[in-house]
Amino acid sequence: MKNNIVLTGVGGQGVITAANILGKAALKAGLNVYVSEVHGMAQRGGSVNCTVRIGDVYGPLVANGTADAIVSTEPIEALRYINYSNNKTKIITDINPVIPFTVSVGSDKYPSLDKVFSELRKNGELYKIDANKIATDVGNIITKNTVLLGALAASDALLFKSDLLLSTILENVPSKFKEINRKAFQEGFKAIKK
Amino acid sequence: MEIIENKPGKNILLLGNEAITRGAIEAGVSVATTYPGTPSSEIADTFSKIAKYKIKKNKDPGFYFEYSTNEKVALEIAAAAAITGLRSLTCMKHVGLNVASDTFMTYLYIGCRGGHVIVSADDPSCHSSQNEQDNRYFAIFGGAPMFEPTTPQEAKEMTRMAFEISEELNSPVLLRTTTRLNHVRGPIKFNKIEKSKEKGKFEKNPMWVPMPEIARARHPKLIEMLEKAEKISETYPYNEIINIGKQSEWGIITSGVSYNYVREISEELNLNVKILKLGMTHPIPKKICKKFIRSCKNIIIVEELEPILENQIKQIIYDIGENVKIFGKTTGHFSRLYEYNLDIVEDVFLKIFKINKEIKKPNKSKLELPKRPPALCPGCPHRATYYAAKKAQPKGVIYPTDIGCYTLGKAKPLEMADLLLCMGSNAGTACGLAVATDEKIISFMGDSTFFHSGIPPLIDAVHHNHNVVITILDNRTTAMTGHQPHPGNDFDGMGRPAKKILVEKVVKGCGVENIEIINPNNIEKSSEAYKRALNYSGTSVVISKSPCIILENRYKRKRNESIRVYQIDQEKCKKCKTCIGKFGCPAIYFEEDESIHIDMNQCNGCGNCATVCPFNAIFNKEN
Ligand SMILES: Cc1ncc(C[n+]2csc(CCOP(=O)(O)OP(=O)(O)O)c2C)c(N)n1
Ligand code: SF4
Numbered sequence: 154m155k156n157n158i159v160l161t162g163v164g165g166q167g168v169i170t171a172a173n174i175l176g177k178a179a180l181k182a183g184l185n186v187y188v189s190e191v192h193g194m195a196q197r198g199g200s201v202n203c204t205v206r207i208g209d210v211y212g213p214l215v216a217n218g219t220a221d222a223i224v225s226t227e228p229i230e231a232l233r234y235i236n237y238s239n240n241k242t243k244i245i246t247d248i249n250p251v252i253p254f255t256v257s258v259g260s261d262k263y264p265s266l267d268k269v270f271s272e273l274r275k276n277g278e279l280y281k282i283d284a285n286k287i288a289t290d291v292g293n294i295i296t297k298n299t300v301l302l303g304a305l306a307a308s309d310a311l312l313f314k315s316d317l318l319l320s321t322i323l324e325n326v327p328s329k330f331k332e333i334n335r336k337a338f339q340e341g342f343k344a345i346k347k
Numbered sequence: 348m349e350i351i352e353n354k355p356g357k358n359i360l361l362l363g364n365e366a367i368t369r370g371a372i373e374a375g376v377s378v379a380t381t382y383p384g385t386p387s388s389e390i391a392d393t394f395s396k397i398a399k400y401k402i403k404k405n406k407d408p409g410f411y412f413e414y415s416t417n418e419k420v421a422l423e424i425a426a427a428a429a430i431t432g433l434r435s436l437t438c439m440k441h442v443g444l445n446v447a448s449d450t451f452m453t454y455l456y457i458g459c460r461g462g463h464v465i466v467s468a469d470d471p472s473c474h475s476s477q478n479e480q481d482n483r484y485f486a487i488f489g490g491a492p493m494f495e496p497t498t499p500q501e502a503k504e505m506t507r508m509a510f511e512i513s514e515e516l517n518s519p520v521l522l523r524t525t526t527r528l529n530h531v532r533g534p535i536k537f538n539k540i541e542k543s544k545e546k547g548k549f550e551k552n553p554m555w556v557p558m559p560e561i562a563r564a565r566h567p568k569l570i571e572m573l574e575k576a577e578k579i580s581e582t583y584p585y586n587e588i589i590n591i592g593k594q595s596e597w598g599i600i601t602s603g604v605s606y607n608y609v610r611e612i613s614e615e616l617n618l619n620v621k622i623l624k625l626g627m628t629h630p631i632p633k634k635i636c637k638k639f640i641r642s643c644k645n646i647i648i649v650e651e652l653e654p655i656l657e658n659q660i661k662q663i664i665y666d667i668g669e670n671v672k673i674f675g676k677t678t679g680h681f682s683r684l685y686e687y688n689l690d691i692v693e694d695v696f697l698k699i700f701k702i703n704k705e706i707k708k709p710n711k712s713k714l715e716l717p718k719r720p721p722a723l724c725p726g727c728p729h730r731a732t733y734y735a736a737k738k739a740q741p742k743g744v745i746y747p748t749d750i751g752c753y754t755l756g757k758a759k760p761l762e763m764a765d766l767l768l769c770m771g772s773n774a775g776t777a778c779g780l781a782v783a784t785d786e787k788i789i790s791f792m793g794d795s796t797f798f799h800s801g802i803p804p805l806i807d808a809v810h811h812n813h814n815v816v817i818t819i820l821d822n823r824t825t826a827m828t829g830h831q832p833h834p835g836n837d838f839d840g841m842g843r844p845a846k847k848i849l850v851e852k853v854v855k856g857c858g859v860e861n862i863e864i865i866n867p868n869n870i871e872k873s874s875e876a877y878k879r880a881l882n883y884s885g886t887s888v889v890i891s892k893s894p895c896i897i898l899e900n901r902y903k904r905k906r907n908e909s910i911r912v913y914q915i916d917q918e919k920c921k922k923c924k925t926c927i928g929k930f931g932c933p934a935i936y937f938e939e940d941e942s943i944h945i946d947m948n949q950c951n952g953c954g955n956c957a958t959v960c961p962f963n964a965i966f967n968k969e970n
C-alpha cells in the first residue's frame with residue numbers, strides 16, 4: 154500500500170507545515186513515511202512543492218503520474234505540478250490567485266482562472282475550494298492549510314482515518330488556536346463531502 | 348523538547364538534518380561548529396535551539412555550539428577540540444568545504460583524538476547553490492573516511508557510529524549528504540544519549556606541528572589509517588547486499604539517496620537483481636566489491652553526479668581481471684548532471700533490462716504559467732539600497748555581487764547583479780574590473796559575507812587604491828540561510844550575550860578613507876552618498892544600515908507593536924508604475940482594470956514606495 158500526496162503553493166502559505174503534519178499523522182497510524190520539503194531559495198515568496206509518501210515506499214519524491222492527491226494553496230501552483238497527476242488524482246485547490254511579481258513587472262502573464270480550472274479538470278478529479286474565505290470565516294487566514302487538509306481528508310485519498318489527521322493537527326498547534334483549527338478542518342471537510 | 352528526550356526506542360519524525368544532530372547528541376558530542384548554508388543549516392540550527400532551550404532552563408546544554416565566522420574557522424575550532432579528545436562536529440554546505448579545504452587537507456595528516464564528524468551537505472541540481480560539486484572527491488583528495496546515509500534513520504545512526512570510527516582511526520571523517528536527505532523527514536528510532544565530556548586535554552607533541560619533516564612522517568600514517576579504514580569498511584553494517592527477486596547475474600552498486608530509487612524501481616519492475624548498497628564509500632570495501640563483482644556478469648552503477656564509485660569499481664574489475672559488463676555514466680546510461688528520482692532510474696532500467704512497459708508521458712498543461720521565482724521580500728532594505736545606487740548613476744556601472752538575499756536583486760526591475768563567483772567574490776572581482784576596464788564599479792555584499800570573506804579583498808582594494816565603490820549591506824543577520832546571527836550581533840548561536848563587531852570600525856581599521864554610512868530607507872540621501880562615493884578617486888565603502896524587515900517585524904509582533912501597512916490613493920495614482928516597474932515591491936500589483944494596489948497581507952510597511960511615488964499617491968493607512 155502506498156500513498157503519494159503532493160502539496161504545493163506559495164512560500165508563506167503553510168505548505169511545509171501541512172506536509173509535516175501529514176507526515177506525523179502517518180507515523181501515528183503506524184505507517185512508514187517520507188516528507189520531502191523545499192527550503193532556502195523557495196522561502197522568499199517562491200513556488201513551494203512538498204511531497205509526502207506513505208506506506209511501502211523508499212524514494213522520497215513522488216514519480217510522475219502517481220499522485221493520489223495534489224493539494225494546492227493557489228490555483229496555478231496546482232497546475233505547475235500537474236506532471237504528478239493521473240486521471241484519478243484528486244486535485245484539491247484553493248481558488249484565490251497570488252500574483253507573482255513576474256506578472257506585475259510585465260514579463261509574464263497570469264492565465265484566466267477558467268482556463269486553469271479546465272486544464273486541471275482534464276488532468277484529474279478537480280475539487281475547488283475557497284480556503285481563504287473559510288479560514289477567514291472561522292477566525293484566521295492562517296488556518297488556510299488546515300482547511301485544505303480537511304478537504305484532503307474528505308476526498309478519501311488518504312490511507313488513514315481523518316480523525317487521526319485532525320488530532321495530529323490539534324496536537325501541533327498552540328492551544329489558543331486549537332478551536333479555530335478544528336473548525337477550519339471540519340469546514341474544509343464539509344466543503345468536499347457535502 | 349522532544350529531540351533531546353533520552354528515551355531509547357522512541358519513534359519520531361525528523362528531518363534528515365535534525366537526525367544528524369540527534370545522532371551527534373546520542374554520541375555525546377561536546378563541540379559543534381558551523382557556518383550556515385543550505386541544505387546543511389538545520390543541523391546547526393537544531394544545536395542552536397537545543398542550547399537556547401537548555402540555557403533558558405538554567406541547564407547545561409552538554410555541548411558548546413557556535414556559528415563561526417566562516418567554514419574554515421568552524422573547522423579549526425572543532426579540530427582543536429577534537430585534538431584535545433572531545434567529540435566534535437562541523438557542518439557546512441558543499442562549497443563551505445572549499446573554504447575550509449586548506450585546513451581539511453592538512454588536518455587529515457595530523458588527525459585527532461576525540462571523534463570528529465565533518466558534515467558536507469551537497470546540492471545536486473543546485474536547488475540553492477552556485478554549483479553542484481561532488482564533495483566525495485574531497486574524501487578521496489584529502490584521505491578522509493566517508494559515510495553516505497540513504498535515509499534520516501541511517502543519517503542518525505551513521506553519525507553516531509562515525510564518532511566511534513573516527514576515534515578508532517584517530518582521523519576526522521566525512522559524512523556526505525545531499526539535499527534529498529537533508530530535507531527529507533522520515534521516522535527515527537532513538538538510541539540512548541551518552542554523556543558528553545566537559546573538558547579536553549591538550550597533550551603537547553611535535554606531531555601536531557606538521558613542518559616539512561613531520562609532514563613527511565605523517566603522510567605514510569595517513570595511508571596506514573586508510574588501510575585500517577578499509578578493514579572497517581569490510582565489516583561496516585551499512586555496507587550490505589540486498590537481494591530482490593530470484594538469484595541472477597545482475598548486480599547494482601549504489602550509495603546515498605540513489606539506493607532508495609534503485610530499491611523501489613527494482614521491486615516495482617519485478618527485477619531479479621542483487622544490490623550492493625554502500626554506506627561507507629571511502630575507502631570502499633574492496634573485498635566485498637570483488638566478491639560481488641565475481642558473482643555478476645552485468646553491473647549497473649547508480650550514483651548522482653560524478654562517476655566516483657563507477658571508476659573505482661572499474662579499477663577493481665581490471666585488478667581482478669573479471670569480464671563484467673558495466674552500465675553507468677561512462678557508458679552513457681546515467682547522467683553526471685543533477686539529482687536523480689524514481690522516473691530517471693526507471694527510465695534507464697527499462698532500457699537496460701529491455702522491458703517493454705508503456706511509459707505514459709507526464710501530464711503537461713498547455714497553458715503557459717507565469718514563473719514564480721523567489722524575490723526580495725516586500726520592504727527589504729536591500730531593494731532601497733539598490734534603488735538609491737541606481738539613481739546615483741543610472742548607466743555605465745558594473746555591479747559585482749555576492750551571495751545572500753541581495754543576489755535576488757538580479758531580477759527585474761532592479762537588475763543589480765552582474766558578476767558572481769562565490770562568497771566574498773564581490774570585492775575581489777570589483778578590484779579586477781577596475782584594473783581591467785575604465786567602468787564605474789559598485790559592488791555589493793551582505794554583512795555576514797563581509798565577516799566571512801569580504802575583509803581580505805577590501806584590504807587589497809585599499810592597499811592598491813583600486814577605484815571601486817564597495818557596499819556592505821548591514822542588515823544585522825545572515826538572512827538567506829535562515830537568519831542566523833553573525834559577529835555583528837550582540838548575541839551568539841547559544842543565545843548568550845556576545846561582543847558585537849561594528850562593520851564600520853572594521854572598515855576603518857582596514858584603512859578605508861572614504862566611508863559613507865547610509866540608512867537606505869532615506870533613498871534621497873543614500874543616493875547622494877553613492878554620488879559622492881562614485882566621484883571619489885580610490886576605494887570607497889558604503890555601509891547600508893537597516894535591519895532585515897522580516898526579522899524586525901518578527902520582533903515587533905513579539906512586542907505587540909503594529910506594522911503600519913501602506914495604501915494607494917486611487918484618485919492620486921497616475922498609473923506611472925514607478926512603484927512596480929522601477930522599484931518592484933512584490934506587495935504591489937495590478938488589478939485587471941490596470942489600477943494599482945498594495946496587498947495588505949504582504950506589505951511589510953517600509954514606506955519606501957511612498958517615497959518613490961512621484962505623485963504622493965501612496966500613504967500610510969493610519970495617517
Ligand atoms: C562558502 C559558502 N558558505 C555558505 C553559503 C550559504 N550562504 C548563502 S548566502 C549566505 C550569507 C547571507 O548573509 P549576508 O551576506 O549577511 O546576506 P543576507 O542574506 O543577510 O542579505 C550564506 C551563508 C555559501 N553560498 N557559500
Ligand atoms: S529575508 Fe530579510 S534580507 Fe532577505 S529578502 Fe527578506 S527582508 Fe530582505
Ligand code: SF4
Pocket residue numbers: 725726727912913932933934935945949950951952953954955956957
Ligand atoms: S510600504 Fe510599499 S514598498 Fe514597503 S512593503 Fe509596503 S508596499 Fe512594499
